[in-house]
Amino acid sequence: MAVVRQALAGIAEVIDVDPDIMADMKVAVTEACANVVVHAYGDDHGRLELDATPGVEAVTVTVRDHGVGIGTASRRDDQQGLGLGLPLIASLSDAYTIAGGGERGTEVRMTFAYQREDGNDPADRD
Numbered sequence: 001m002a003v004v005r006q007a008l009a010g011i012a013e014v015i016d017v018d019p020d021i022m023a024d025m026k027v028a029v030t031e032a033c034a035n036v037v038v039h040a041y042g043d044d045h046g047r048l049e050l051d052a053t054p055g056v057e058a059v060t061v062t063v064r065d066h067g068v069g070i071g072t073a074s075r076r077d078d079q080q081g082l083g084l085g086l087p088l089i090a091s092l093s094d095a096y097t098i099a100g101g102g103e104r105g106t107e108v109r110m111t112f113a114y115q116r117e118d119g120n121d122p123a124d125r126d
Contacts, residue, residue, distance in 0.1 A: 001033050004050055008061070015054045017114065024092040025061060025112050031085040032063035032108040040067025040106065058094065058113040069100030 005026050012022045029050070036048045049064040089096055093110040100106035 001030055001037075004029060004033050004048075007050065008052065011052045011054075011059075015059060017059065017112070021112050021114070021116070025059075025110075028089045028092040028096075028110050028112075029061055029063060031088050032110065035085050035108070036063065036065040036067070036106070040065040042068070057115070058111045060109060060111045062107060062109045064105060064107045066105040069104050069106050 008026055008029055009022065011017075012025065017025070033048060033050075036046075040046055040048075046065060046067050049062075051062040051064070053060045053062075086098070089108065089110060094113045094116070095111040097109045098106065099109075
C-alpha cells in the first residue's frame with residue numbers, strides 16, 4: 001500500500017491536486033486497497049489494479065481486484081453493514097461506486113473534485 005500512496009502522490013503532483021484533497025485521496029484509496037488485501041483473495045495472493053484518471057473537474061481513482069466480489073453499492077445507498085472502510089471512503093470522496101459480485105471481483109471507483117464547495121480551489125494556491 002505504500003507504493004500505491006507514493007504513486008498517488010506523484011500523480012497528484014503532476015495534476016496539481018490540493019494537499020487537503022490529496023490527503024483524502026490517500027486515505028480513501030488506502031482503505032480500498034486494504035479491502036482487497038483483507039477480503040478479495042482469502043489466504044491466496046491476487047492482483048490489485050489501480051487506475052487514476054484526471055478529468056476536467058475531478059480525478060477518478062479506481063481500485064480493482066479479481067477475487068471474491070462484495071456486491072454493488074453506491075454513495076447514495078444505505079451504508080449499514082459496510083464496515084468501517086467503505087463509509088470512510090464515502091465521506092472522503094466526492095462520489096464513489098462499488099461494483100462486483102460472485103467471483104468477478106470488485107471495483108471501487110472514487111471521484112475527488114479539484115475544487116470543493118468550500119471554495120478549496122487548487123488553482124488559487126500561490
